[in-house]
Amino acid sequence: DTAVSQTPKYLVTQMGNDKSIKCEQNLGHDTMYWYKQDSKKFLKIMFSYNNKELIINETVPNRFSPKSPDKAHLNLHINSLELGDSAVYFCASSQGGWTGLAKNIQYFGAGTRLSVL
Amino acid sequence: GENVEQHPSTLSVQEGDSAVIKCTYSDSASNYFPWYKQELGKRPQLIIDIRSNVGEKKDQRIAVTLNKTAKHFSLHITETQPEDSAVYFCAATSNDYKLSFGAGTTVTVRA
Numbered sequence: 001d002t003a004v005s006q007t008p009k010y011l012v013t014q015m016g017n018d019k020s021i022k023c024e025q026n027l028g029h030d031t032m033y034w035y036k037q038d039s040k041k042f043l044k045i046m047f048s049y050n051n052k053e054l055i056i057n058e059t060v061p062n063r064f065s066p067k068s069p070d071k072a073h074l075n076l077h078i079n080s081l082e083l084g085d086s087a088v089y090f091c092a093s094s095q096g097g098w099t100g101l102a103k104n105i106q107y108f109g110a111g112t113r114l115s116v117l
Numbered sequence: 118g119e120n121v122e123q124h125p126s127t128l129s130v131q132e133g134d135s136a137v138i139k140c141t142y143s144d145s146a147s148n149y150f151p152w153y154k155q156e157l158g159k160r161p162q163l164i165i166d167i168r169s170n171v172g173e174k175k176d177q178r179i180a181v182t183l184n185k186t187a188k189h190f191s192l193h194i195t196e197t198q199p200e201d202s203a204v205y206f207c208a209a210t211s212n213d214y215k216l217s218f219g220a221g222t223t224v225t226v227r228a
Contacts (some may be wrong), residue, residue, distance in 0.1 A: 001133050031214060041204055043218040090160065106216060108160040
């Protein structure tokens with residue numbers, strides 16, 4: 001069973017369109033994340049939710065809107081797509097919790113390759 | 118916020134040789150330092166991590182060292198094999214949520 005699954009795997013669309021990427025985790029984790037990986041492979045955090053509550057919101061255009069209907073799901077909706085949005089988007093999850101002895105390994109989904117034409 | 122620098126950006130080694138990747142971090146409060154490996158077209162996966170109360174950790178052919186005073190940590194891969202070819206990312210965090218990643222090191226193991 002896939003622990004963190006995201007759909008679709010590939011997304012090709014025209015500039016100006018609106019699209020969504022879905023993510024689900026079956027690990028029972030409390031925290032989920034969205035990362036953007038550009039063509040230079042740099043991994044940048046976009047958002048994080050803990051128990052459906054937004055805890056990280058980096059400097060991301062407000063065309064990007066995350067939605068967490070429950071702690072097992074974190075979707076990403078993108079309005080008015082631009083050429084610069086082309087990238088691989090990774091969803092991840094972790095057990096959550098504060099520092100100390102808690103292990104907080106982040107498990108990544110397989111990625112969604114978004115191409116904006 | 119945390120700033121993680123990673124060097125080198127590319128590394129080519131002969132099979133059987135060792136590979137070393139170095140990272141520095143800026144936030145002295147950072148206390149968790151994972152390393153992720155990303156094979157071509159695949160997802161990043163954790164290969165080893167270290168917490169600030171430990172100076173060194175080893176798992177078979179990979180090891181990580183941490184120098185809190187100097188704020189740097191390193192990944193060591195010994196007896197490299199072709200399957201070690203990948204992009205390696207270091208990361209640091211002080212709160213276990215927001216991982217700040219280095220820019221990645223592309224490791225190529227030559228047969």
